[in-house]
Amino acid sequence: MEFDSVIRGRRSIRAYTNEAVPEGLIREILDAARWAPSWRNTQAWNVWVLTGEALQRYRDEFRAAVERDDPAALDLPATAEWPQACSARTAALMKSRAATLDAAGEPTDPAAALARMADLFGAPCLLVFGFDDCLAEAYASFDSGSFVQNVCLAAYDRGLGTCIVATVIRYPDLLRRLLPGAEGKRFVVSVTLGSPVAESPANTFARSRADLDELVTWVS
Ligand SMILES: Cc1cc2nc3c(=O)[nH]c(=O)nc-3n(C[C@H](O)[C@H](O)[C@H](O)COP(=O)(O)O)c2cc1C
Numbered sequence: 001m002e003f004d005s006v007i008r009g010r011r012s013i014r015a016y017t018n019e020a021v022p023e024g025l026i027r028e029i030l031d032a033a034r035w036a037p038s039w040r041n042t043q044a045w046n047v048w049v050l051t052g053e054a055l056q057r058y059r060d061e062f063r064a065a066v067e068r069d070d071p072a073a074l075d076l077p078a079t080a081e082w083p084q085a086c087s088a089r090t091a092a093l094m095k096s097r098a099a100t101l102d103a104a105g106e107p108t109d110p111a112a113a114l115a116r117m118a119d120l121f122g123a124p125c126l127l128v129f130g131f132d133d134c135l136a137e138a139y140a141s142f143d144s145g146s147f148v149q150n151v152c153l154a155a156y157d158r159g160l161g162t163c164i165v166a167t168v169i170r171y172p173d174l175l176r177r178l179l180p181g182a183e184g185k186r187f188v189v190s191v192t193l194g195s196p197v198a199e200s201p202a203n204t205f206a207r208s209r210a211d212l213d214e215l216v217t218w219v220s
Contacts, residue, residue: 013161015200033150100205161196
């Protein structure tokens with residue numbers, strides 16, 4: 001696929017078919033993605049690939065925690081109050097999503113959205129990204145983000161869908177208990193991976209981007 005079409009064509013996919021992703025394809029995506037840049041080439045990221053029974057177990061335990069309303073305890077601090085321009089962009093996103101879901105007769109309330117996330121959007125594969133807890137979280141997260149974006153683009157280029165989801169790692173102690181080698185790690189995001197349900201309203205609502213001139217300061 002032409003490179004700009006990959007960047008512009010990728011979108012967050014929040015409804016998947018149950019078709020398994022072949023392990024060889026997941027490996028190919030991660031193999032390409034690992035060429036991401038990192039601080040002094042440290043590549044201080046880890047990824048856990050959950051499929052099959054391991055994925056089902058995580059889904060069940062995560063869903064149970066959501067249903068008990070366990071308090072979220074993300075490993076990384078989240079912004080409490082966003083600048084007005086940023087929250088306006090979120091509001092525009094939510095409005096567009098609600099209009100499309102509403103027109104299709106699907107629920108738009110936050111509880112329904114959380115329930116879909118608790119089901120991992122039906123994805124047959126979940127990638128969980130983390131790094132050693134001795135690392136300064138800012139640049140370790142930055143490096144992981146480059147790796148994650150490469151994963152999302154490489155997956156899209158191969159006809160697969162992804163969604164970066166912080167919500168799905170909001171009980172990191174659960175991950176540290178279930179995932180091998182996860183003690184002493186901090187989790188940054190998860191990524192759902194699979195074949196998109198093409199016509200789903202969750203996968204087709206319009207998203208926008210800020211005008212370039214809102215973000216760029218040209219200095220010459
Ligand atoms: C760090 C991060 C965390 C995210 N967490 C969630 C999440 O918990 N649930 C969700 O549905 N989408 C999540 N997203 C996806 C964003 O909502 C999405 O990228 C944004 O709305 C832009 O839409 P697009 O990816 O379709 O271009 C997350 C994205 C990032 C980068």
